[in-house]
Amino acid sequence: MLCSRKMILLAVVSITIYYSTMKIFKDLFVHKCPAPILLNCGLGHDVKSFNRMCDENPYDNYNSSRKTNILILATPRSGSSFVGQLFNQHSDVFYLFEPLYHVQTTLIPHLSPSRYAVERRVMLGASRDLLRSLYNCDLYFLESYIKPQPANHTTDKLFRRGASKALCSMPVCDAFSPSDSNIEERDCVRKCGSLNFIFASESCQKKHHVAIKTVRIPEVNDLKALIEDPRLNLKVIQVVRDPRGILSSRIETFLDTYHLWRIWRDKGRKPPKLDFIKLKTMCDDFLNSVSTGLSQLPWLRGRYMLVRYEDLARNPLQKTKEVYTFLGLSMEKSVVDWIQNNTRGNNDMSAKLKYGMMRDSPANAESWRLKLSYEMVNYTQTVSDAGTGGQRWRRQLSDVRNGAHGISL
Numbered sequence: 001m002l003c004s005r006k007m008i009l010l011a012v013v014s015i016t017i018y019y020s021t022m023k024i025f026k027d028l029f030v031h032k033c034p035a036p037i038l039l040n041c042g043l044g045h046d047v048k049s050f051n052r053m054c055d056e057n058p059y060d061n062y063n064s065s066r067k068t069n070i071l072i073l074a075t076p077r078s079g080s081s082f083v084g085q086l087f088n089q090h091s092d093v094f095y096l097f098e099p100l101y102h103v104q105t106t107l108i109p110h111l112s113p114s115r116y117a118v119e120r121r122v123m124l125g126a127s128r129d130l131l132r133s134l135y136n137c138d139l140y141f142l143e144s145y146i147k148p149q150p151a152n153h154t155t156d157k158l159f160r161r162g163a164s165k166a167l168c169s170m171p172v173c174d175a176f177s178p179s180d181s182n183i184e185e186r187d188c189v190r191k192c193g194s195l196n197f198i199f200a201s202e203s204c205q206k207k208h209h210v211a212i213k214t215v216r217i218p219e220v221n222d223l224k225a226l227i228e229d230p231r232l233n234l235k236v237i238q239v240v241r242d243p244r245g246i247l248s249s250r251i252e253t254f255l256d257t258y259h260l261w262r263i264w265r266d267k268g269r270k271p272p273k274l275d276f277i278k279l280k281t282m283c284d285d286f287l288n289s290v291s292t293g294l295s296q297l298p299w300l301r302g303r304y305m306l307v308r309y310e311d312l313a314r315n316p317l318q319k320t321k322e323v324y325t326f327l328g329l330s331m332e333k334s335v336v337d338w339i340q341n342n343t344r345g346n347n348d349m350s351a352k353l354k355y356g357m358m359r360d361s362p363a364n365a366e367s368w369r370l371k372l373s374y375e376m377v378n379y380t381q382t383v384s385d386a387g388t389g390g391q392r393w394r395r396q397l398s399d400v401r402n403g404a405h406g407i408s409l
Helices: 002-029 080-088 101-106 113-122 125-137 139-145 185-192 198-205 220-227 242-255 261-265 276-291 309-314 316-327 335-340 347-352 361-366 372-383
Strands: 068-074 095-098 208-212 234-240 304-308
Touching: 068 080, 068 220, 080 095, 080 208, 080 309, 080 316, 080 335, 101 125, 101 139, 101 220, 125 139, 125 208, 139 198, 220 234, 234 276, 234 309, 234 316, 242 261, 242 276, 242 335, 242 372, 261 372, 276 304, 276 372, 304 309, 304 316, 309 316, 309 361, 316 335, 347 372
Parallel strands: 068 208, 068 234, 095 208, 234 304
Antiparallel strands: none
16 A cells, blocks of 8 residues: 555656646747737738848847748749858858759759649658758758759759859868859859768858748648647748730740740730640749738748849848848848859859849849730739739739839739
8 A cells, every 4th residue: 555655646746747847948949929019911912022021020030040041932033042142141041042943853854834733842841841941950951852862961962052152161161262252153162072961061050041042832831730830940932923924934945845925925915725734833822822921820930021023123221121120130241242252243244043042123023025026915914813812913004114123913
């Protein structure tokens, strides 16, 4: 009987100690946010303020020294590479350019238009797992998706390695000095040699923030599990662009995929077998994601910002400051210098260097008005309106050539 009482007492004490210990660890690693203050951030009547912060909770920035992870969410040819460089130039940001490219090429290397909506969902689980690892600076997880498999954690097959300053600098690469602030991507690849993931992870750990650009996540809702993880402290910058501008840029860049569109543009006659699936999917994803982002959902408050490429192109310095303020980053001289040096270029040069950064930003953002015919613009708007009752596009066709700005939803 005495033994039984001792056993019960011991069990009670053990349970008490266990829950006390768990509470201590929870308090240490998980911040309890107070009840959120609901702020107005719906689509509402002010549809032009696309670059607003969505429901930023004043209590969310409880620790300004805490590591902030950044995801640049976009669709191809929407200006996300330009936005990525705004973080790449910051000395305390570890930037990765399209690491999910390797997930896509491994799991679904050949996207079929008829199964596009299904196939792209296949890679979401793997993509989220990889993103979580990369934000924790566990770059080794990339090795599973790189072909051929890296030997001794070393590879020369990382997609667009030279687009990341951190991967072209010490301790990853010793080919350049710290004073070499403007390293060309091709020079990095040529002079740095193979990439060592051990050194790359070291470099990542020394930075206070990790920024990743991707065009391979369809909607912000697909990131919910990562955004809700308090350990990641993830914030999403969604970059959007007028679909007509995106189409014009894709026609110039993706010669095989958009060759029929190119024929239409050059010859003035619409081909009978024109593929509009990718265009419609892009518009659907854009509308769904923006609606989610601006719908006051608790898990997105203080975690989401929408940036229009057109606004960024016209006022790059001011818009960059707004983005940096949202993220809690300080504007460095290197960022300001890069903006000034890369937004005053010749637009003809930008057209030749399709993946380059130097451009006449305002002219580049609106160049579709001079490249797409009235019929192509009308068709693009019709495809984008499909299933929305025509309410998504309020822009009159008479605006096509008159220089009116932005997207109306």
